[in-house]
Amino acid sequence: MITMNEKLRNILKELGLSNRIDVLRFLSCKPLNLVQIHRHFRENGCNISMSGLSRCLNALLGLDLVEKFSDGCYGITGLGLLFLDVVLRLERIVTIEELVDAIELMSVLPAELKIGLANLSKARAEHDVYSAMKEVLAALSNADSYGKYICRAMDCDTVKNVVENCIRGVQFRIIYSREIVDDRIETIRGLADLKKIEKNLKIKVLDLPLQLGVIDGRFGFFQILKSDKATPVFLSNDRDFIEWVEMVFDHFWKIAKPVKLDSCRQ
Numbered sequence: 001m002i003t004m005n006e007k008l009r010n011i012l013k014e015l016g017l018s019n020r021i022d023v024l025r026f027l028s029c030k031p032l033n034l035v036q037i038h039r040h041f042r043e044n045g046c047n048i049s050m051s052g053l054s055r056c057l058n059a060l061l062g063l064d065l066v067e068k069f070s071d072g073c074y075g076i077t078g079l080g081l082l083f084l085d086v087v088l089r090l091e092r093i094v095t096i097e098e099l100v101d102a103i104e105l106m107s108v109l110p111a112e113l114k115i116g117l118a119n120l121s122k123a124r125a126e127h128d129v130y131s132a133m134k135e136v137l138a139a140l141s142n143a144d145s146y147g148k149y150i151c152r153a154m155d156c157d158t159v160k161n162v163v164e165n166c167i168r169g170v171q172f173r174i175i176y177s178r179e180i181v182d183d184r185i186e187t188i189r190g191l192a193d194l195k196k197i198e199k200n201l202k203i204k205v206l207d208l209p210l211q212l213g214v215i216d217g218r219f220g221f222f223q224i225l226k227s228d229k230a231t232p233v234f235l236s237n238d239r240d241f242i243e244w245v246e247m248v249f250d251h252f253w254k255i256a257k258p259v260k261l262d263s264c265r266q
Helices: 004-015 018-029 034-043 050-062 078-090 096-101 103-108 111-122 129-141 156-167 178-191 239-255
Strands: 066-068 074-076 124-126 146-151 171-176 201-205 210-215 219-224 233-236 257-259
Touching (some): 034 050, 050 066, 078 111, 156 178, 156 201, 178 201, 233 239
Parallel strands (some): 146 171, 171 201
Antiparallel strands (some): 066 074, 124 233, 146 210, 210 219, 219 233
C-alpha cells in the first residue's frame, strides 16, 4: 500500500512537469474534454500530442488530482485545487524540486497548515543563515511578552538571551529535538537558577524537519531543514505569515512531549 509520503512525492514530481500544472490550470475554470484541453494547449503555443496529453491526464487521474465524468470531461478535484493553489503561490520563491525536498515537512503538516505554506511568499528568503540568525537574535533582544521556538540548533548567545528575557518576565515555549534537549537545558542551568525562570520557560521535545520562531506576534521566521544541504530562512513581519508560523508551532506544541527543567541529567 502506498504511503502518504510516497503519494505526496509522486504528486510533486508530476507537478514538476509544466504540462501537468497547465492541465490543472485549465480544469480549475471548468470541466473540459480531451479535445478542448488539447485546444487550450495549442492556443497557448504548446505542441503536446493527443497521446501525450492522454498520458498526462491518466497520471493526474492516478494521483486523484483530476476526475473523469461520464460525459468524457475531466474536472479538477479538491486535492488538485489544493496543490495547484500552493504551487502557484510558491512558484515565485521555490521550485517544485525544492518542494520535493520538503516532502518530510509536507507529510507531518495537517491539510489546513499545508495550505499556509503559500505564506512563505510573503516573507524574505535569507540564504545566509548567519545573517538570518543575527536578525532573529535582534528581534529576540527586544521581546516584550512571549516567544515560541522550534529548534534543532540554538547557539549559546540565543540561549543566554532567552534566559535573560525569562528573568525579566518574558514567557517562552521551546520545542527541542531529542538530540539537543539535554545539552540546552544544561546550558540554561549554568546561566540561571531554574527556580527563577521555570514559571516563564516551558520546554517540550519533538523531532521535526524544521525550525521556526515567533516573537510577540510581531516577527517570525521559518526554515525547512535538510541534512544534506543548506536551506534558506524565511523572515517577515507580515501578519499572515506570522499567524501561520504560530499556528504551526501551536499544532506541534500540543503533541510534543513535556520536559521538566529539573528532570534532565544533572
